[in-house]
Amino acid sequence: MSDRYQFFTQTPLGRFLVQNLGLPDPVPLDRWTGGAPPVQGTVLVGGTGRLVDALPGRLDKLGITAATERLDGQRYKGLVLDATGITTSTDLVAARDFLAPVLRSLETCGRVVVLGTPPELVEGRERVAQRALEGLTRSLGKEVGRGSTVQLVYVAPGAEDAADSTLAFLLSPKSAYVSGQVVRVGATGTTDAPALGDWDRPLAGKVALVTGASRGIGEQIARVLHRDGATVVGVDVPQAASELKVLMDELDGRSLVLDITHADAPQRIAHHVKTELGGVDVVVHNAGITRDKKLANMSEDRWQSVIAVNLAAPELITAELLAQEAINPNGRVIGVASIAGIAGNLGQTNYATSKAGVIGLVDSLARELPDGITVNAVAPGFIETRMTAAVPFATREVGRRLNAMSQGGQPVDVAETIAWFASPASAAVNGNVVRVCGQMMLGA
Amino acid sequence: MSDRYQFFTQTPLGRFLVQNLGLPDPVPLDRWTGGAPPVQGTVLVGGTGRLVDALPGRLDKLGITAATERLDGQRYKGLVLDATGITTSTDLVAARDFLAPVLRSLETCGRVVVLGTPPELVEGRERVAQRALEGLTRSLGKEVGRGSTVQLVYVAPGAEDAADSTLAFLLSPKSAYVSGQVVRVGATGTTDAPALGDWDRPLAGKVALVTGASRGIGEQIARVLHRDGATVVGVDVPQAASELKVLMDELDGRSLVLDITHADAPQRIAHHVKTELGGVDVVVHNAGITRDKKLANMSEDRWQSVIAVNLAAPELITAELLAQEAINPNGRVIGVASIAGIAGNLGQTNYATSKAGVIGLVDSLARELPDGITVNAVAPGFIETRMTAAVPFATREVGRRLNAMSQGGQPVDVAETIAWFASPASAAVNGNVVRVCGQMMLGA
Numbered sequence: 001m002s003d004r005y006q007f008f009t010q011t012p013l014g015r016f017l018v019q020n021l022g023l024p025d026p027v028p029l030d031r032w033t034g035g036a037p038p039v040q041g042t043v044l045v046g047g048t049g050r051l052v053d054a055l056p057g058r059l060d061k062l063g064i065t066a067a068t069e070r071l072d073g074q075r076y077k078g079l080v081l082d083a084t085g086i087t088t089s090t091d092l093v094a095a096r097d098f099l100a101p102v103l104r105s106l107e108t109c110g111r112v113v114v115l116g117t118p119p120e121l122v123e124g125r126e127r128v129a130q131r132a133l134e135g136l137t138r139s140l141g142k143e144v145g146r147g148s149t150v151q152l153v154y155v156a157p158g159a160e161d162a163a164d165s166t167l168a169f170l171l172s173p174k175s176a177y178v179s180g181q182v183v184r185v186g187a188t189g190t191t192d193a194p195a196l197g198d199w200d201r202p203l204a205g206k207v208a209l210v211t212g213a214s215r216g217i218g219e220q221i222a223r224v225l226h227r228d229g230a231t232v233v234g235v236d237v238p239q240a241a242s243e244l245k246v247l248m249d250e251l252d253g254r255s256l257v258l259d260i261t262h263a264d265a266p267q268r269i270a271h272h273v274k275t276e277l278g279g280v281d282v283v284v285h286n287a288g289i290t291r292d293k294k295l296a297n298m299s300e301d302r303w304q305s306v307i308a309v310n311l312a313a314p315e316l317i318t319a320e321l322l323a324q325e326a327i328n329p330n331g332r333v334i335g336v337a338s339i340a341g342i343a344g345n346l347g348q349t350n351y352a353t354s355k356a357g358v359i360g361l362v363d364s365l366a367r368e369l370p371d372g373i374t375v376n377a378v379a380p381g382f383i384e385t386r387m388t389a390a391v392p393f394a395t396r397e398v399g400r401r402l403n404a405m406s407q408g409g410q411p412v413d414v415a416e417t418i419a420w421f422a423s424p425a426s427a428a429v430n431g432n433v434v435r436v437c438g439q440m441m442l443g444a
Numbered sequence: 445m446s447d448r449y450q451f452f453t454q455t456p457l458g459r460f461l462v463q464n465l466g467l468p469d470p471v472p473l474d475r476w477t478g479g480a481p482p483v484q485g486t487v488l489v490g491g492t493g494r495l496v497d498a499l500p501g502r503l504d505k506l507g508i509t510a511a512t513e514r515l516d517g518q519r520y521k522g523l524v525l526d527a528t529g530i531t532t533s534t535d536l537v538a539a540r541d542f543l544a545p546v547l548r549s550l551e552t553c554g555r556v557v558v559l560g561t562p563p564e565l566v567e568g569r570e571r572v573a574q575r576a577l578e579g580l581t582r583s584l585g586k587e588v589g590r591g592s593t594v595q596l597v598y599v600a601p602g603a604e605d606a607a608d609s610t611l612a613f614l615l616s617p618k619s620a621y622v623s624g625q626v627v628r629v630g631a632t633g634t635t636d637a638p639a640l641g642d643w644d645r646p647l648a649g650k651v652a653l654v655t656g657a658s659r660g661i662g663e664q665i666a667r668v669l670h671r672d673g674a675t676v677v678g679v680d681v682p683q684a685a686s687e688l689k690v691l692m693d694e695l696d697g698r699s700l701v702l703d704i705t706h707a708d709a710p711q712r713i714a715h716h717v718k719t720e721l722g723g724v725d726v727v728v729h730n731a732g733i734t735r736d737k738k739l740a741n742m743s744e745d746r747w748q749s750v751i752a753v754n755l756a757a758p759e760l761i762t763a764e765l766l767a768q769e770a771i772n773p774n775g776r777v778i779g780v781a782s783i784a785g786i787a788g789n790l791g792q793t794n795y796a797t798s799k800a801g802v803i804g805l806v807d808s809l810a811r812e813l814p815d816g817i818t819v820n821a822v823a824p825g826f827i828e829t830r831m832t833a834a835v836p837f838a839t840r841e842v843g844r845r846l847n848a849m850s851q852g853g854q855p856v857d858v859a860e861t862i863a864w865f866a867s868p869a870s871a872a873v874n875g876n877v878v879r880v881c882g883q884m885m886l887g888a
Contacts, residue, residue, distance in 0.1 A: 088756075089751050089755045089759060090752075090756055092747075092797060092801075093744055093747050093748055093751070095797075097744070100739050100740055100741075103740040104740055119808075123808065123812070125759060127804055127807065127808040128755070128759060128801050131800060131801060131807060132798065132800045133797070134800045134888075135788060135793070135796030135798070135800030135801065136793050136796065136797045138796060139739075139784070139789055139793040139796040142789060142790045180888070295543055295544050295583075296544055297544075298540060303537050307533050307534065307536060307537070312534055315533060315569060340583070343885070344578075344581070344582025344583035344584070345583055346586045347583075351579075352580065352583040353539075353576045353583070354579070355579055356579030356580075356582075357536075357579065360571055360572040360575025363563065363571065364563075364567065364571040364572055364575075441885070441887075442887065443786070443887020443888045444578075444582060444624070444887045444888070
């Protein structure tokens, strides 16, 4: 699971070879540790629009040091540009004017966040200009380098006060492996959200169900949700029961051993969380399998088993939880899609179909869920797990380096993104699919 | 502009090396030649839903031989699957059941078209299943090989009779370099369309304006629209006036020499087409420039010049043509975006912003245009032009091979896609951005 190449590049011989052969030079990424503030450094705020005036005060409340005047020699850990005031393509130069001079003052693992208006909520030239920002942020993500990330956050009119959890996440080291993403706040569902509250235990008092929780990314999701204060209900198949029990004992959580594809699984899960815990606040549909073959050689069984676990189970479990009112108001439904579900992948028609379906599930539920319940999904790129460690060397190295960070992500990066969706303060974050991929070059 | 590598792979020594070293093995792509029918071979039709019953008759009218029963030993040039009958994820296996057994009978440069229902027009599990199809087609596009293409066409309920031009294009060699795409018919605007009519001269009697027409992709667009029967008005800057005149003389077209970024350009263009030609039917915003620099080193001038040509000019020219009612009813506005506008690109914040804005222009106009006027855009990937011939060898080879066809596209491939949008029979094709990229792996 370790990235020996990255370790090697930090040795004297490694550095010499990297610099002289033009090899990928991955920067060790900052990651959040308990008790640390969201940002260690200063965030420079600029631009014009609906958000800029209140931003310094807002960041201050989040424990983030903000500045509105650029000082010579000062270095910045983050840059936040309010671009909601841009209403024509000719005005887009304002984004260049703020960013270009200050990019060299951005620290390693810096953060650039551009704030815009959801294009679909405005018309004419403003819609064009706002949509154009995506080209800026995706390009800048590919050139900024040194472990820094660049995101575009579309904040709906009226949702200005609901973006705190998103700002804090994207400015913090919790978003280490998230870059080049477009996030919408308040574009579907409510434009309100409670204050961010306790940065260290945002999920205190909440119950979180995680499928496939015994190992890999699922294990890390359970750990991070527990760290954030949630009571975790880990679900896994009978073969993983003992691993699951060890982990849940460590996390003071509950184990629920069952096969999520069985006909009675949705009902058993709903019954369990309702009677034992009085309902669930966060549902993470993490369990997933692969059964790769080219379509010409794919049996019905391979096809159906992947669809059943990765797509039909999340659909049916969510539906049953909703039918039994087992998801508490302001609950969270979180799916796990995949880059393969976006770009397609050779030998993975079944897997990519299931993961594209998870995106469809987000689209569908985002407009249907009651009681302030939101739905979002992560789409992991190359994440260092036992599964990717088993991939042949050359394929693995290509997957690992073909992104703006020149390295694979860690399971914790996926888990932190899920924890951001799960936060009560993310009430206006609904209908998003966010890649956790270091801005991997593959896509559609 | 030639692809020497591809030529080399077709020599005896080249074939030996390709087969023994695992080098990319690009298949020479079929391209359409005047007078040929849409498909040379048989198209097998299957699946269940709103379209399948009428499909054989529909294809027959287009001059395409259709079969509904698979015969042992028969080879197929195309496969069309009606997947509109799929309403749950569990039913998706029907797509496997039709496609898997017949893929080995698909001829070189074969065509696979999956027909679905726009997910946003249905709800619940049907929406999920229809959205999931995208994972299937994008994956299959990456594994089908031998110059074959795979597309997903979402046909809105009620638009079943309006998909002929799209079916004919995607089944024909005109779509040689289009693969892995998702196309919507009837999802925005009208669900009606006139019959396809004359496959050889669909634009007879129409007037087409093409900016940047003197060379490269613009020249090829002018040639193809002329071939299809249109009177072409070529627009280009004074420096290209003589090249433009030679081409327009050859095509019996008109030259309009002006800089599209000048303040009076929109008015001059509108006045010209209105007074000289009684209006324009097809507007192709092809003119584009690059001024690459990393954002940290980008001057205001470099930024603004690219935005002005690639984005503001299309916006302002379209607005003026509409204001003066110079675009005829059932007209076509066609933009040229870029993979860079979708995925972002290092050193191209200005270019990618302008091209993402072109996508925004399509989104914006698709809901606003009057009189049955449609708007769509192409997004070219690696196309063999003088511009790409000047790219350094290693970068060029990566760009050229990093797609499902293992080769660059030709300007004619972009032009054919534009001609499909331009066709009167494409009245229900509105709001699409279609990549002409051989399913290049880069994306967002």
